[in-house]
Structures are given as structure tokens and as C-alpha cells.
Amino acid sequence: MAITSHAFGRVTLTDQDAKTFQAQVTYGRPKAAAVEAVKRGVQVSRDFKEAGGKLKITLKRG
Numbered sequence: 001m002a003i004t005s006h007a008f009g010r011v012t013l014t015d016q017d018a019k020t021f022q023a024q025v026t027y028g029r030p031k032a033a034a035v036e037a038v039k040r041g042v043q044v045s046r047d048f049k050e051a052g053g054k055l056k057i058t059l060k061r062g
Helices: 014-027 031-050
Strands: 004-005 012-013
Touching: 012 014
Parallel strands: none
Antiparallel strands: 004 012
8 A cells, every 4th residue: 555644734645446435425425324323413412512612511320
């Protein structure tokens, strides 16, 4: 694999790796688990915003 990283955080893919990555970004489809995780994350974000940006944590002893 040809990955080059630089001092300021830049990462460069070369040759076939870059072509493969571009094809994945353009034509790839997410896994069902990833789609569900995003849906849950969006809901948590909305709940957080509706609560005025306050987080409530409830602990349960097992």
C-alpha cells in the first residue's frame, strides 16, 4: 500500500490505492450497521439539542 503522510496531517494515496479509494467513495454503499449507527447518532443529537444542550446520565447498579 502506498500511503504517504506529511508533517501537517496531510495523507496522500498513490497509484492504484487512490483509484480504489475514489471508486469506493463514488460507488460504494454503506453497511446496514453503519446506516443504523448514523440514525441513532442523529436521534441522540436531536435529543441533546431539545434538552437545551444538557446531558443527563442515569446510573443503575447491577
